[in-house]
Amino acid sequence: MSEAKPESERHAQGMQTRRSVLGDAYVNGAEAQKTAFDGPFQELIVEAAWGHVWSRPQWTPRMRSIVTIALLAALGHDDEVAMHVRATANTGATREDITEALLHVAIYAGVPAANHAIKLVKRTFAEMEAGREAGDA
Structure with a gap:
């Protein structure tokens, strides 16, 4: 042992x-x-x-968060994208930051990767909002 x-x-x-x-x-x-x-x-x-x-x-946590989300989205790592989108509540990265990151993904890694990530991020945002509303009840 x-x-x-x-x-x-x-x-x-x-x-x-x-x-x-x-x-x-x-x-x-x-x-x-x-x-x-x-x-x-x-x-x-x-x-x-x-x-x-x-x-x-x-780099600030916000900057690292933006870069991490872009890289994970470009590579198609769905669970990790969602986890790091949730982490933006702690890093200070905004929805606008994520939008800009995913535009970069579209140009540099491909529209299908960005399109898929956008769907995933929208779903994650909805889950986060639902969790906040449930916590307020």
Whole structure:
């Protein structure tokens, strides 16, 4: 049986950034579902994506959010697009920012990719609005 290794500074920073972008509820859910199988992958994304890239001070979370949504839309990663659209509530990226990002996707990655992403983003916005309304009740 192996002992759990101590958390690195990079991992701690990555987890803090991940929580600030995606929210505690999302991160807690992901952590609760982590298994021995995907644990190494989860460590990788926390340290590399969140600790190395998203934690860099050169760009704001808003800027990183816009670029991330554009890249994920261009690559057709639907679940990740929706997750990062929801995260705009924490990053400050606006609907107008996302519109502009998806226009870039249309020109540089193709109209079908942008068209698909626009449908997905509209559905995600509707879900977010429904969640806010349900929370207000």
